Amino acid sequence: MEDGNKTMAENGNTHAKISCKNVSKTFIQKGTQQVHVLDGISLDVAENEFVVILGPGQCGKSTLLRIMAGLETASTGSVIINDKEVDGPGQDRGLVFQSYMLFAWKTVMGNVEMGPKLRGVGKEERRKVAQHYIDMVGLQGFENKYPHQLSGGMKQRAGIARAYANQPQVMLLDEPFGQLDAQTRIYMEQETVRIWEQEKRTVIFVTNNIDEALFLGDRIICMEGKLPGRIREVYDVNLPRPRKFTDLDFLKLRHEITEASELTL
Amino acid sequence: MTSIANETQSAKKERAPITVKAVLTNKWFLYAVSLTFFFGLWDYVAYKKILGSSLARPLEVVNYMGYMINHRLAGNSLWGHAWASTRRILIGFSIASLIAVPLGLMMALNKYVNAIVKPIFDLMKPMPPIAWISISILWFGIGEPSKVFIIIIGTFVPCLLNAYNGVRLVEPELYDVVRVLGGNRRDEIFQVCFPAAFPAIFAGLQISLSVAWTCVLAAELVSARSGLGYVIIKGMNLGRPAMVLGGMVAIALAALMTSQLVGLLEKVLCPWKREIEGL
Numbered sequence: 001m002e003d004g005n006k007t008m009a010e011n012g013n014t015h016a017k018i019s020c021k022n023v024s025k026t027f028i029q030k031g032t033q034q035v036h037v038l039d040g041i042s043l044d045v046a047e048n049e050f051v052v053i054l055g056p057g058q059c060g061k062s063t064l065l066r067i068m069a070g071l072e073t074a075s076t077g078s079v080i081i082n083d084k085e086v087d088g089p090g091q092d093r094g095l096v097f098q099s100y101m102l103f104a105w106k107t108v109m110g111n112v113e114m115g116p117k118l119r120g121v122g123k124e125e126r127r128k129v130a131q132h133y134i135d136m137v138g139l140q141g142f143e144n145k146y147p148h149q150l151s152g153g154m155k156q157r158a159g160i161a162r163a164y165a166n167q168p169q170v171m172l173l174d175e176p177f178g179q180l181d182a183q184t185r186i187y188m189e190q191e192t193v194r195i196w197e198q199e200k201r202t203v204i205f206v207t208n209n210i211d212e213a214l215f216l217g218d219r220i221i222c223m224e225g226k227l228p229g230r231i232r233e234v235y236d237v238n239l240p241r242p243r244k245f246t247d248l249d250f251l252k253l254r255h256e257i258t259e260a261s262e263l264t265l
Numbered sequence: 266m267t268s269i270a271n272e273t274q275s276a277k278k279e280r281a282p283i284t285v286k287a288v289l290t291n292k293w294f295l296y297a298v299s300l301t302f303f304f305g306l307w308d309y310v311a312y313k314k315i316l317g318s319s320l321a322r323p324l325e326v327v328n329y330m331g332y333m334i335n336h337r338l339a340g341n342s343l344w345g346h347a348w349a350s351t352r353r354i355l356i357g358f359s360i361a362s363l364i365a366v367p368l369g370l371m372m373a374l375n376k377y378v379n380a381i382v383k384p385i386f387d388l389m390k391p392m393p394p395i396a397w398i399s400i401s402i403l404w405f406g407i408g409e410p411s412k413v414f415i416i417i418i419g420t421f422v423p424c425l426l427n428a429y430n431g432v433r434l435v436e437p438e439l440y441d442v443v444r445v446l447g448g449n450r451r452d453e454i455f456q457v458c459f460p461a462a463f464p465a466i467f468a469g470l471q472i473s474l475s476v477a478w479t480c481v482l483a484a485e486l487v488s489a490r491s492g493l494g495y496v497i498i499k500g501m502n503l504g505r506p507a508m509v510l511g512g513m514v515a516i517a518l519a520a521l522m523t524s525q526l527v528g529l530l531e532k533v534l535c536p537w538k539r540e541i542e543g544l
Contacts, residue, residue: 071441088444095445101438105460105537114456115446146537166446 016044017202018068018170022077024228025063036228037063041077043221043231048200052217054207054257060229061206065172068204069095081170091119094163098175100155102147108134108158109143115166126165133161136195153184157191164199173205177212186245189215193241214254215243222257233260321507326514329507338499339490343511347519349491353409353484354477354523357416362473365421366466369428373462374454386425394419394476395483407488412481419480420473427469431462464538467531474527478520493519 025038037060045051055061066072068079070089079086081093094115102111109127112134116126134143137157147155156176163171177185189212196203207213213220220235235257239249288294304323311320321329333343341349372379397418398411405411439457448456485494493516500508531538 069441069445071444089441089447091447093445095441097438097442099438101436101442103439103442103457103460105463105535114443118443118446118448118452118456148537162446 015047016080017047017049017082018043018045018204019080020044020064020068020077021080023064023067023074023079024076025060025067025072026075038067038074039228039230041229041231045202045204047202050196050203050205050216050218051221052205052207052213052219053221053223054210054213055223055229056208056225058227059223059225060227061223062174064229065095065174065204065206068170069093069172071095091115091166092168093170093172094166094168096156096159096163096171096173096176098178100147100152100159100179102155102158102162104147107144107146108139108150108161111147111158112161112165114162119166129167130161130165133164134158136164136198137161138191151184152180153188156180156188160192160195164195168201170202170204173203175206175208178208185209185212190242192216197241210254210257211245214239214250214257215245220257222261225261233257319506321510325507326510329505330511330514333496333508333511338496341491343496343515346491346493346496346512347515350478350481350485350493350516351519351523353412353481353492354416354474357413357481358420358473358477360413361417361420362424362470365424366428366469369425370432370459370462372425373429373432374458386422390422394422394480398484398487401484402488412484412489412492415480415484416477419476423469423472423476424466425469427465427472428462431465431469432458434465435461463535464531467527467535470527470531471524474523475520478516478523482516 020041020043023038023041024036027035027037029035041064043051053061053064063072067074068081068086070086070093073087103114106114109130113126113130116129121129131143134140137160139154139157139161142150142154147158150158159176160173177188180188192205193216205213205216214237217237220237221231222233222235224230224232235253237253239247239253243250307320308322308324310316311322311325314320330343335342338346368378368382372382394415397415401411401414401418405414435458439461440453443453443457481492482494482497485492486498489495493512496515497509497512500506500512
């Protein structure tokens with residue numbers, strides 16, 4: 001249980017890949033009504049670190065991710081990624097959505113190659129890149145299927161492959177397995193670890209599931225359970241991988257996090 | 266590489282044994298019962314002249330249609346009349362959709378276009394297209410242009426509205442996807458907006474088509490020397506129920522064909538939708 005900066009020093013990495021500095025966000029609703037969604041979020045993430053942001057629904061965690069992605073602007077404070085201040089979406093960050101957001105009119109291949117295509121990469125080369133990531137997520141053989149022909153887990157595999165195919169340095173995942181059934185979810189979590197170990201990236205993973213957080217994260221950023229969103233506590237997860245949901249140390253940390261929050265996570 | 270076989274679903278149907286219950290609840294059997302009952306009732310009512318002598322028996326209608334195919338009415342066989350109506354529809358429908366669909370898309374994408382076009386459109390929208398028949402005859406005479414004009418008026422509204430709503434109802438997060446992947450405004454429009462609006466556009470075209478048939482018949486009933494509307498009004502004037510009913514059947518068949526044509530176009534242009542419907 002240390003703050004973010006100390007953790008990075010322990011990792012022997014003094015240079016943050018992602019650095020949120022006092023980020024706050026206020027939405028204006030119906031003209032005048034102000035809603036404070038985020039308040040003073042400061043967070044440093046090291047290169048290739050797997051950070052999980054854990055919190056219940058409506059705690060501002062998705063907004064924080066959207067600010068990092070450049071889809072929202074912070075009301076105060078700044079987000080610095082790769083020494084550059086975020087002022088819009090960019091190819092250095094990939095985003096995976098909770099509701100998949102695949103293009104219904106494109107095949108798996110068409111979806112995955114979209115990033116390189118928009119950047120003007122030639123057809124042959126982008127096909128090669130897309131195929132690599134389709135293979136990586138285990139969707140080989142489904143290249144020419146349309147999204148509605150896939151199960152939920154396969155849709156999200158395509159969503160992950162699409163984000164990877166744009167070759168970002170930072171992967172942002174917004175409750176990616178929230179719509180999956182429990183079995184598929186655990187399976188996809190294992191896959192996420194496998195993919196992350198295979199193609200190391202800096203990952204920010206947003207979830208409301210405590211088991212998922214413990215299974216995946218190097219570090220867990222636990223949010224307050226109500227608005228405005230603040231960081232309640234940061235936990236280091238020093239459990240060896242592959243982790244098991246029933247290991248004693250796993251359960252101990254799970255107990256600790258649960259006890260510290262008044263929420264039933 | 267791990268297998269994802271446990272995520273795919275396979276649906277296997279077992280063939281049930283043929284029993285009396287299976288036959289009685291069979292979909293096709295019930296279709297046949299339904300149609301037999303309908304035609305049987307029709308034939309009985311016509312034969313017994315329950316509704317007077319103005320209802321032709323089903324076979325009389327079929328025979329009269331055969332007669333009209335072989336004998337010209339006002340210079341045209343039944344095929345000729347069917348083609349006259351269909352041609353008017355294809356011309357009017359094409360002109361209207363080529364203008365209305367792009368205009369609807371532009372209205373949804375640009376608030377200034379919307380602000381300029383919408384007031385005029387809202388003013389015209391509640392007017393039934395058939396209300397334009399008289400003025401169009403005054404403007405264009407009783408020839409082809411007045412009929413095509415009515416069809417354009419009638420089909421314009423559903424074409425435009427559906428294109429407009431199709432764009433408006435696109436999931437906003439899909440634009441985020443394009444932006445995150447590095448796309449610009451142009452990519453948002455061409456990669457997301459238009460393809461996502463395609464099914465709605467085609468729904469609008471199908472609605473337009475049925476409106477177009479209503480319009481062309483109304484116009485032909487008022488003034489025409491050809492077309493299926495002319496056939497049924499002629500049948501009425503001559504007091505021949507078989508001719509009227511034969512014309513009505515021909516209208517239904519022709520309308521079905523044009524609708525199938527648009528459906529086919531949709532399948533070619535939206536292959537992902539074909540997969541959804543399992544065709």
